[in-house]
Amino acid sequence: MNQTSAIDHVLEHNVGYSRTFTGADLSAPPLRKLLVIACMDARINIQTALGLNYGDAHILRNAGGTVTDDVLRSAIVSTNALSTREIMVINHTGCGMMACTDHGLHEQLNEKYGPTNHTPLDFYAFTELNRHVMDQVARLRSHPWIPQDTTIRGFTYDVTTGQLHEVECG
Numbered sequence: 776m777n778q779t780s781a782i783d784h785v786l787e788h789n790v791g792y793s794r795t796f797t798g799a800d801l802s803a804p805p806l807r808k809l810l811v812i813a814c815m816d817a818r819i820n821i822q823t824a825l826g827l828n829y830g831d832a833h834i835l836r837n838a839g840g841t842v843t844d845d846v847l848r849s850a851i852v853s854t855n856a857l858s859t860r861e862i863m864v865i866n867h868t869g870c871g872m873m874a875c876t877d878h879g880l881h882e883q884l885n886e887k888y889g890p891t892n893h894t895p896l897d898f899y900a901f902t903e904l905n906r907h908v909m910d911q912v913a914r915l916r917s918h919p920w921i922p923q924d925t926t927i928r929g930f931t932y933d934v935t936t937g938q939l940h941e942v943e944c945g
């Protein structure tokens with residue numbers, strides 16, 4: 776890869792994209808009434824892997840595909856104000872959040888930046904992939920502000936095959 780800025784590269788792409796843009800009439804509530812929560816890992820082309828087009832689904836991504844307070848906030852908005860009826864949680868093999876620990880990350884950051892007075896951040900590192908999926912699904916299912924009749928299912932994604940596998944979440 777050359778030294779061109781990644782942002783400059785995408786801006787250049789966007790000029791062409793906007794010339795042939797066809798999404799002007801889409802409504803804000805997702806057409807498939809679907810919310811996807813997944814890891815930010817760059818190897819997962821989430822829309823292509825799931826066959827979703829723009830307008831189809833809400834997609835929330837973060838390190839680990841973890842149901843943090845902010846993911847809950849968006850899931851509550853999605854299910855209550857924007858008609859979402861189904862939620863998929865997708866975690867994946869080879870996740871970077873399995874290769875570290877919260878303690879190790881805090882130590883590294885303290886070493887790099889020195890001790891701070893900031894509230895310690897949870898990184899939600901984890902060790903067992905299926906267990907992590909189950910925990911995220913349970914967190915969504917137990918929240919009183921997510922409608923009881925929302926379908927919430929958990930999956931793992933294999934970064935070497937592109938395959939999804941459902942995790943039995945009770």
Ligand SMILES: [Zn+2]
Binds near residue numbers: 814815816838839869
């Ligand atoms: Zn990941």
